[in-house]
Amino acid sequence: xxFNSYVFILLFLPITFAAYFGLNRFKQYTLSKYVLIVxxxxxxxxxxxxxxxxxxxxxxxxxxxxxxxxxxxxKSNGLRKSVFVIGIVANIGxxxxxxxxxxxxxxxxxxxxxxxxxxxxxxxxxxSFFTFQQLSYLIDTYKKEVPDYHFADYALFVTFFPQLVAxxxxxxxxxxPQFESxxxxxxxxxxxxxxxxxxxxxxxxxxxxxxxxxxxxxYGHLHIASLNSFEAILTIxxxxxxxYFDFSGYCDMATGIGLMFNIKLPQxxxxxxKATDIVDFWKRWHMTLTRFLTKYIYIPLGGNRKGxxxxxxxxxIVFLVSxxxxxxxxxxxxxxxxxxxxxxxxxLLDKPLSKVPKAIKWIGTFLFLNFSWTYFRATSIGxxxxxxxxxxxxxxxxxxxLTETLLQPTLISVFSQFLPFVxxxxxxxxxxxxxxxxCKNTNEKVIDCNPKFSNWIFTMILFVYSVLSLSGISTxxxxxx
Amino acid sequence: xxxxxxxxxxxxxxxxxxxxxxAAVMYVTDPLLQYGTESKLFSYYEYGEMYSNPGIxxxxxxxxxxxxxxxxxxxxxxxxxxLFGCNMVRLPYSGGTTYNMKTILDxxxxxxNNIKNVYWxxxxxxxxxxxxxxRYPLPEYLYRDDCVKDASYLLNxxxxxxxxxxxxxxxxxxxxxxxxxxxxxxxxxxxxxxxLSTYQRSEKQKQQTDASKLIEKVDENLDVNxxxxxxxxxxxxxxxFFVPFSVLYWDKEVQNGTxxxxxxxxxxxxxxLLEYENVTIFFYHNETEIITNLDNYKDYSHYSKEINSWxxxxxxxxxxxxxxxxxxxxxxxxxxxxxxxxxxxxFK
Numbered sequence: 094x095x096f097n098s099y100v101f102i103l104l105f106l107p108i109t110f111a112a113y114f115g116l117n118r119f120k121q122y123t124l125s126k127y128v129l130i131v132x133x134x135x136x137x138x139x140x141x142x143x144x145x146x147x148x149x150x151x152x153x154x155x156x157x158x159x160x161x162x163x164x165x166x167x168k169s170n171g172l173r174k175s176v177f178v179i180g181i182v183a184n185i186g187x188x189x190x191x192x193x194x195x196x197x198x199x200x201x202x203x204x205x206x207x208x209x210x211x212x213x214x215x216x217x218x219x220x221s222f223f224t225f226q227q228l229s230y231l232i233d234t235y236k237k238e239v240p241d242y243h244f245a246d247y248a249l250f251v252t253f254f255p256q257l258v259a260x261x262x263x264x265x266x267x268x269x270p271q272f273e274s275x276x277x278x279x280x281x282x283x284x285x286x287x288x289x290x291x292x293x294x295x296x297x298x299x300x301x302x303x304x305x306x307x308x309x310x311x312y313g314h315l316h317i318a319s320l321n322s323f324e325a326i327l328t329i330x331x332x333x334x335x336x337y338f339d340f341s342g343y344c345d346m347a348t349g350i351g352l353m354f355n356i357k358l359p360q361x362x363x364x365x366x367k368a369t370d371i372v373d374f375w376k377r378w379h380m381t382l383t384r385f386l387t388k389y390i391y392i393p394l395g396g397n398r399k400g401x402x403x404x405x406x407x408x409x410i411v412f413l414v415s416x417x418x419x420x421x422x423x424x425x426x427x428x429x430x431x432x433x434x435x436x437x438x439x440x441l442l443d444k445p446l447s448k449v450p451k452a453i454k455w456i457g458t459f460l461f462l463n464f465s466w467t468y469f470r471a472t473s474i475g476x477x478x479x480x481x482x483x484x485x486x487x488x489x490x491x492x493x494x495l496t497e498t499l500l501q502p503t504l505i506s507v508f509s510q511f512l513p514f515v516x517x518x519x520x521x522x523x524x525x526x527x528x529x530x531x532c533k534n535t536n537e538k539v540i541d542c543n544p545k546f547s548n549w550i551f552t553m554i555l556f557v558y559s560v561l562s563l564s565g566i567s568t569x570x571x572x573x574x
Numbered sequence: 575x576x577x578x579x580x581x582x583x584x585x586x587x588x589x590x591x592x593x594x595x596x597a598a599v600m601y602v603t604d605p606l607l608q609y610g611t612e613s614k615l616f617s618y619y620e621y622g623e624m625y626s627n628p629g630i631x632x633x634x635x636x637x638x639x640x641x642x643x644x645x646x647x648x649x650x651x652x653x654x655x656x657l658f659g660c661n662m663v664r665l666p667y668s669g670g671t672t673y674n675m676k677t678i679l680d681x682x683x684x685x686x687n688n689i690k691n692v693y694w695x696x697x698x699x700x701x702x703x704x705x706x707x708x709r710y711p712l713p714e715y716l717y718r719d720d721c722v723k724d725a726s727y728l729l730n731x732x733x734x735x736x737x738x739x740x741x742x743x744x745x746x747x748x749x750x751x752x753x754x755x756x757x758x759x760x761x762x763x764x765x766x767x768x769x770l771s772t773y774q775r776s777e778k779q780k781q782q783t784d785a786s787k788l789i790e791k792v793d794e795n796l797d798v799n800x801x802x803x804x805x806x807x808x809x810x811x812x813x814x815f816f817v818p819f820s821v822l823y824w825d826k827e828v829q830n831g832t833x834x835x836x837x838x839x840x841x842x843x844x845x846x847l848l849e850y851e852n853v854t855i856f857f858y859h860n861e862t863e864i865i866t867n868l869d870n871y872k873d874y875s876h877y878s879k880e881i882n883s884w885x886x887x888x889x890x891x892x893x894x895x896x897x898x899x900x901x902x903x904x905x906x907x908x909x910x911x912x913x914x915x916x917x918x919x920x921f922k
């Protein structure tokens with residue numbers, strides 16, 4: 094089920110909310126937890142019921158392995174370690190099978206001119222997210238950092254629907270105490286005020302902003318060979334904005350829904366396009382992934398404790414893993430490599446870079462992001478290169494087919510009645526670049542979300558307009574990672 | 575009452591009221607005919623078949639349907655009614671795939687109508703095209719029959735802005751336009767000179783001989799989108815007709831080296847379809863007088879309304895009928911004609 098769907102907004106969310114707090118009202122705390130688990134599984138299975146088999150098996154396996162590792166705490170270290178390794182291999186194996194097996198076959202076929210058939214495996218949504226969360230649980234259990242959780246708590250930690258399919262990547266330590274707290278079992282109107290605001294802002298970011306940019310991006314990447322310079326630049330730039338508004342919009346909605354249930358999800362975005370260098374960017378973009386990779390890959394690899402060269406190598410490895418995690422394809426690997434190189438260079442050139450004016454650094458960072466996102470979005474490296482070439486092909490204006498597509502959303506259509514169409518598109522792009530770079534982000538707004546008439550009106554407009562714009566829009570970009 | 579409680583409750587109530595009021599306006603104006611036939615009060619804006627077809631399929635009264643691509647865009651529905659003795663609706667899809675046809679026919683068969691005849695313009699684009707995708711993105715929700723459709727339609731500001739508003743403006747201006755299109759709707763400049771100017775002859779490719787891939791594709795389209803409908807509706811007669819593309823279309827096939835394998839694929843499709851008792855097939859690809867007269871066309875495939883009318887009359891008279899006995903012969907006669915035809919003369 095998508096957050097940006099009628100069934101979620103008009104049925105699923107109100108019913109789940111009423112059932113959860115209704116049961117809590119009568120102190121049915123365990124039952125209410127199970128209701129939330131069942132609702133979350135329904136939310137997940139709504140995409141494809143077969144996915145349930147995978148997620149339920151994954152939860153059961155990890156919970157049992159966790160229990161076994163705990164039981165073996167005082168016994169032979171060898172056996173305990175073996176169980177732990179089996180757990181890690183099983184999780185990564187599951188992820189590998191669903192996400193990378195076909196990619197491996199393609200590579201084997203290319204390198205050895207073989208003809209193995211592709212399995213055409215369908216990637217279960219959010220598998221990268223729930224696998225990472227459970228890996229963190231297993232690793233921490235092995236390190237004896239995890240209390241003995243009840244099954245319902247563990248299952249809820251993995252399945253809790255706001256963060257299930259696209260993060261943020263939560264850690265057990267920050268979620269389970271919140272599920273336990275009796276204080277959180279009562280409807281909290283202060284949280285609801287903030288939650289509704291965060292949800293509505295996220296919904297608008299997705300439906301009104303990201304999907305409009307998405308129309309440009311989809312068209313551009315499908316018709317690379319015929320784009321003029323302006324269309325090529327617009328395609329590249331639109332994707333930079335689309336992916337931010339799409340993914341952060343999703344996370345804002347997740348934050349908002351979490352708050353409605355009195356659960357604070359960790360912040361995932363902190364205005365990443367305000368970053369003035371690429372190291373800064375990664376402190377602001379998909380923060381829970383950076384946190385995960387730092388804790389479970391960078392630090393175990395030695396972090397910065399084994400000398401400068403190892404530090405840079407470790408940073409590079411983390412970004413390579415991040416690239417591979419995002420998808421089975423060379424475009425993602427390239428993207429990871431670019432970011433790895435940029436991170437290492439930024440650190441190496443720290444001193445000379447500190448003398449460069451901030452505005453110049455911002456421009457350089459933003460251009461690099463546009464460049465690397467293009468590889469991230471393109472269906473092949475060749476296509477990304479071709480798109481860059483079209484930037485120098487000459488020509489201005491927007492062709493008729495793209496114009497027609499972009500006139501579908503009422504907002505663009507209305508303004509195009511009074512202003513030249515190209516001007517409307519440029520203004521739309523620049524306004525939302527401005528919003529991304531200069532305005533407060535949703536997490537900052539949520540801190541200051543006291544009930545006021547002004548934020549009531551603002552939220553109402555965003556919510557109603559977004560709900561009325563739900564039909565026929567694309568799915569979240571980040572579901573496939 | 576606590577301020578945050580007041581904020582929340584008033585927000586939820588107001589949001590529900592706003593959405594309900596919007597839905598009510600959409601329900602009453604019903605621009606895409608999702609809740610009934612067209613109102614005499616409104617002028618209906620021209621909004622493309624993929625939007626108007628499902629409403630017509632669901633709510634109009636009819637006993638015959640014609641589906642197909644732009645090849646049926648100029649078919650005169652009144653003429654069909656008269657010559658076939660039926661009450662027809664025409665539901666074309668520009669460049670439609672078999673998926674398009676199946677999707678709209680599902681809506682037709684779901685409606686209250688007792689459909690006695692389906693006239694299906696079938697061509698190589700459909701038989702060798704996608705079986706799972708429409709040609710252009712469809713507003714899929716309009717083809718559903720559940721509350722997702724209602725929500726997607728009633729709570730849709732883009733439909734309100736583009737269709738309801740235009741309908742209302744048209745009505746206020748006193749224009750009267752029906753939602754259903756029954757006559758000529760594909761216009762353009764017809765004639766040899768015009769149509770030749772749209773054609774870019776490609777270099778001659780190597781003749782392909784292995785038809786198996788095409789036959790696989792034909793089977794996929796038949797098995798996914800065509801035969802299930804034939805089998806599920808034994809009381810309905812399915813009439814498939816292959817329309818007269820101009821010789822330039824066949825020149826393209828010859829130049830691409832695909833003509834012979836395409837004919838193999840067509841023959842295969844015809845033979846499979848004729849296994850069903852409720853199937854009739856008409857074949858007009860080989861109407862040499864028509865297809866060699868380039869004045870009938872505006873490009874290599876699209877012909878003028880006179881050809882549509884000629885086809886309607888031909889079908890009514892039984893001309894061009896393909897049977898199990900003559901199926902192979904009919905396709906082979908087409909193959910012979912094309913092999914013998916002097917295409918070069920067209921470009922001199």
